[in-house]
Amino acid sequence: MTFKDRHKKSVVTMEWKKSLKKYVEKKKNKVPEEQAKAEEMQMFTEMYHEWKGTDNNHHHVKLPRLYDKLPSEEEPLLLKLREESRAVFLQRRSRELLDNDELQRLWFLLDQYHTPPLVGEDQMINFEDFQKVASEAGPKCQQFFKSSVFTKLLQTDPYGRISIMQFFNYVMRKVWLHQTRIGLSLYDVAGQGYLKESDLENYILELIPTLPQLNGLEKSFYSFYVCTAVRKFFFFLDPMRKGKIKIQDILACSFLDDLLELRDEDLSKEMQESNWFSAPSALRVYGQYLNLDKDHNGMLSKEELARYGTGTLTDVFLDRVFQECLTYEGEMDYKTYLDFVLALENRKEPEALRYLFRILDVQQRGHLNVFSLNYFFRGVIKKYAAEIPAIQEQMRLHGQEPVSFQDVKDEIFDMVKPSDPLRITLDDLVNCGKGDTVVSILIDLNDFWTYENREYLVPETTDEGEI
Structure with missing residues (x-):
């Protein structure tokens, strides 16, 4: 950035501070609420257009920048604007997803238009009936009714049909992935598609009450459980130790499936023992750590770690x-x-x-x-x-x-x-x-x-x- 650019930026920042100061003073003088809101909106609008380089008619007054640096902590208004914009965007994307009622209606349509004969107990549907369902399913469902999707699910049926259950599971999986991505993105403080260790810790901590298999954990153990869970994500998905993981990588691996598997109240003992994120597994690992810590100082010396497992590490x-x-x-x-x-x-x-x-x-x-x-x-x-x-x-x-x-x-x-x-x-x-x-x-x-x-x-x- 040139001196001229820095000077211009500092002038703009000072102008914003002056505007904000005037706004605060008016609030102190008890300006009517509606008038205050209108002035606040006008101030934010002017700042937004000045920041983006556009006028009130959205016409560019200068060449667009290929890259906008993230606002710093010294620019709280820009940070707030960016945060609110991301929240609105994620809410809009969430509304575009199928809800439970829409998923139920889709299942009824698939059941209504299934193409006989049955294969065992599995209902099938050909491409013609597939398109009939698409015409009645509504705009939100159109992304699932592409010929490429039908082709991917097509197997060895002699009538050229696909399984209704397989198709519905495909839709459910897609919806779940989008819901989960939006949920993870809410914890992406930087808004760049990554989660830092603290972001993922907050996500898992707030997820614990929604997982019935973790109901027995004492709250005093939550911090150790979160640390145990987060380490698996970072050990396998951040091998270069950059301190952040792509949300896309979190969705692509099986760890999140294992974690959300704890929603199943009837999860077998064998499944819990093989699941790193289960309460028995987390308590096992932490219990081993406490048993190794003979001097109870919360840390392990080399002599203490030598007793790990069968005690045969060299x-x-x-x-x-x-x-x-x-x-x-x-x-x-x-x-x-x-x-x-x-x-x-x-x-x-x-x-x-x-x-x-x-x-x-x-x-x-x-x-x-x-x-x-x-x-x-x-x-x-x-x-x-x-x-x-x-x-x-x-x-x-x-x-x-x-x-x-x-x-x-x-x-x-x-x-x-x-x-x-x-x-x-x-x-x-x-x-x-x-x-x-x-x-x-x-x-x-x-x-x-x-x-x-x-x-x-x-x-x-x-x-x-x-x-």
């Missing part, structure tokens, strides 16, 4: 975790612990492998080489010799050879098949499909031993089945 790996992850005076807080748990519980996922690869890349070169593998292998062997010498003795009694780094290294490279035979990149680890196995045998003694003895752990079988 010291070398834990050292690297505390080197690479955010800690406070050498101790880990709950949020950092959640990232750690999400990585270890989802080792097959690319985002989890990215997290673990950063820890394994001890030389910070963007790849794993023989040195890196040997660095973690020695950590496994050290823990192996210290904790289970009896197993080593049993292996010798069974004629097994001592564990050799060369053998482990060759097996890892055979599993990964990297493009460069001397180094393994993150892409190699993700694309090979066995990245979770590679990581596990380098960081966890139990997983290493299981992998090394996989042939002896497989049950013997005969032609008649297991012995």
